[in-house]
Amino acid sequence: MSKTKKIAVISGDGIGPEVVAEAIKVMKRSEEMFGLSFEFEHGLFGGIAIDEKGTPLPQETLDMCQKADAVLLGAVGGPKWDNNPQATRPETGLLGIRKALNLYANIRPAFIFDCLKEASTLKPEVLEGTDLLVVRELTGGIYFGDKFRRETEQGQEAVDTCVYNVMEIERIARQAFEIARTRSKKVASVDKANVLETSRLWRETVVRVAADYPDVELEHVLVDNCAMQLLRRPSSFDVIVTENMFGDIISDEAAMLTGSIGMLSSASLGDGAFGLYEPVHGSAPDIAGKGIANPIATIMSVALMYRLTFGYHEAADCIDNAVKEVLDAGHRTADIAVDKSKAISTTAMGELILAAMKK
Ligand code: NAD
Secondary structure (H helix, E strand, O other): OOOOEEEEEEEEOOOHHHHHHHHHHHHHHHHHHHOOOEEEEEOOOOHHHHHHHOOOOOHHHHHHHHHOOEEEEEEOOOHHHOOOOHHHOHHHHHHHHHHHOOOOEEEEEEEOOHHHHHHOOOOHHHHOOOEEEEEEEOOOHHHOOOEEEEEEOOEEEEEEOOOOOHHHHHHHHHHHHHHHHOOOOEEEEEEOOOOOHHHHHHHHHHHHHHOOOOOOEEEEEEHHHHHHHHHHOHHHOOEEEEOHHHHHHHHHHHHHHOOOHHHOEEEEEOOOOOEEEEEOOOOOOOOOOOOOOOOHHHHHHHHHHHHHHHOOHHHHHHHHHHHHHHHHOOOOOHHHOOOHHHOOOHHHHHHHHHHHOOO
16 A cells, blocks of 8 residues: 555536546545555635635634645536636636645646547548647746736826746756656757747757757747647647747647646646646536536546656556546447437446546
8 A cells, every 4th residue: 555645626616526526436446455544634726715714824724734745626616606806716716726735837638539530620630649738837927926007198108027037947848858858859949039038048048958858859949839730730749848839838838739638637737846747628507507518627637646646557547548438338428428418427427437446
């Protein structure tokens, strides 16, 4: 039996609790199968925390996450809180938890299950072989720089400042090169070095870090070109590393190659093994409470946690293989079903994946 790992569970709002429940069942099954041991602690986060504690990120939830080995997050938000002031919006909790836990690297794999190619808006032959991973810088750049408005003779002017320092670029570049070593040893660094000073520093720094990884091939791609190439030749990318705002846009574009947001997992990492794992999708208020959400993104986030935080590769493969087997057998939740009348529920999908988990 391996040492007990503490998992902070923050299910959040909408479909968050529904999909997290299935992911926890998968973790419990893998405890039995692989001699793993987890201790789950649950905390309030997002809209539900605003209702019960008056803040999206209560201090006790943050303390619980800081003491944990990894965090499993569902999703936050919903129309009920959309008109709240900034401080009491669920999304403010998301930015707050990333910053407080120093989670500066967001990792999003995007790959195509053969049997789901039809669900994408791109032609199957363009998607063939697509298996990429975006490493996005998460705590710097224009989202965190000074923002203000001022009066000018031409009327109001708004300013957003983009700032990056060498340390911030170096650490995200290292994450990308380390991950590339576990994959096909290719990194595409995405910037706008023909125009932006922050991008020129980004490129210089990435080149310097690359010298420590001579086994990894590095290419530089301008962000506008990257946006095009992702649609034209997605399979030519492996690891893409980029700054915060470019990564926000590029990772959503890459995500949509796969057809459904209900299939995509993500990790947010800092220094060391600790990480926060969550599906890419939001709280889906339109389907919350109906029992029809796709739990696969959250279940595959557990596989990412096993790989990136705990090094439980065998258990991670077991989960990914079980998901593939269930999809290959034709089982679909409504978001990925061609024939919606045959779609199965959240819990039915969870049960099928549990049954398909084999050593
Ligand atoms: P969303 O991802 O919640 O939903 C977009 C569409 O995808 C909806 O039609 C929804 O039904 C569908 N969908 C999403 N996940 C699904 C799943 N697992 N299975 C089946 N269908 C699924 O995005 P949105 O509607 O723009 O946002 C809803 C709320 O979620 C907002 O309050 C937003 O701020 C929040 N949000 C939170 C996060 C997060 O917690 N990290 C991320 C994105 C959006």
